[in-house]
Amino acid sequence: MKIAVLVKQVPDTDEERRLDPASGLLDRLAGENVADEINERALEVALSHKDSHKGTEVVVISLGPESVTKALRKVLSMGADSAVHVLDEALAGADAGRTAVVLAAAVKQAGVDLVVAGNESTDGRGGVVPAMVAEQLGLPHLSFLDAVEISAGSVTGERGTDSGSMVVSAPLPAVISVTERSAEARFPNFRGIMMAKRKPLSVVSLADLGMDPDFAGMGRSVVVTTSARPLRTAGKKIVDEGNAGTRLAEFLVAEQLV
């Protein structure tokens, strides 16, 4: 079985993240850029299947600027077999729709049985790209899965809903997206890091995918304005001397919160 894992490079959530006030786009220079944690979990879903099913091949696919190479080397060192990096100037600031048609073309070129994605990225939090990729490919999509079971011809998973949970399934080929409940990512070991340097990482352009860089006839979302909200400041801080509970109650009363 061949599995594609979609990987997005995002700003590290451990640091303050910024938007460029002029363009409204991510300020990629502001902090460290990493493979999104949710994609490492998606990769783990694929790798644990590979661990128990010899002959499974895992390809990671990412769309983004030059710096994506680092995130791709990291996931290769965790155990993916190869990587595809879609790099093209025409993709700067691409919205979810453009991102999805391009990823779908790359997935098609790779020719896979299963696509695994994270349910939503930590920067955009859109959570729409996997479903858009599925629609482009005409495939079923199991979204927001907390648990996944992959078998030879089908995939089954459990997803939370607003009122409980449901079990869903689809025959392969299919697209799935997983939540942070799905798996705990492994750490790359020394051998993995050494091997990753020799694993194939191909860089492809829109022309290589046979795509029109103008995306003629496609609507898109654009940012109109961006404004930073004022930062919160610390208020009163007291050290408990035996009466902090009472003093806190007094504060809540004064603020008319009780």
Added chain:
Amino acid sequence: MNKILALIEMSGGEMCSTTPGLLAAAARLGTPVAVVAVAPGGGTGLVAELGSLGAEHVYLAESDQVGKLLVGPQLEALSAAMTALQPVAVVVANSAEGRDVAARLAARTRAGLIVDAVDVRSEGERIVATHSVFGGAYAVESTVEGAPAIVTVRQGAIEERANAATPAVTTVTVSADPAHSAVIESVSARDAGSDRPELRGAARVVSGGRGLGSRESFVLVEQLADALGAAVGASRAAVDAGYVAQTSQVGQTGITVSPQLYVALGISGAIQHRAGMQTAKTIVAINTDADAPIFDVADFGVVGDVFTVVPQLIEAIKARASR
């Protein structure tokens, strides 16, 4: 006037709580059309209620695949309504189902998609949406180039209600291609649980973190929540440790809350937690570590042990209530 489609989600035979806000959003932008995928004959009971919430037109898309296929029937319902009614915009809840449907619809029709709007308005010919980005650190406005616009609206973000209308009704039959849809094998409802307010949209939230130490001790968070009439939240560490269900997680990868009062108990205040609560009006924190970052955003911080401070706080609140 311009037609705006609103996808009405159903859960267990009932309309989801997102319905009034979506119809209000649609009414702001044009003439609201409620689109619902229902089992054959299942929609007649919904018309009056949708009208009372502002729908001027109810588009009932009947399919025997409702409840059996994931997303497919809802997608075909909206797709059929789009072709028939040529709307300028489609509004959908930013729920799991809503996002899946909106995403597929946008991919299929090549329409522009705006995700997770906390506000929408029309400005001349275009629709402008507001987003709260990076946990509220930025407000971003976006629009769509090329009509129509498909917009997912954050649950609970739009509180106004549209004026009641007497809707026209259209009933059609739709069918999804089973080869493109996932199958719903089984559905299980969550325990009815407590009558505590729902976390999403709650006016008050009391959250507990790893500092609570165990599932048993987490009861303290629930006790304070009940004394304040608040919803229960948690940090990811508390969820990972199994103190509380994942549906209570507040933060970057959990629920975003913006209550009048947020109380953080035994939570360090990692940047990913703050991303889900820092737009609260008043923040209170209790933590034994005077340097915990949660104090940087707290209006009232107590450096102390939750197991001594919280019981005293609950007593004081109860004493006041019984006065």
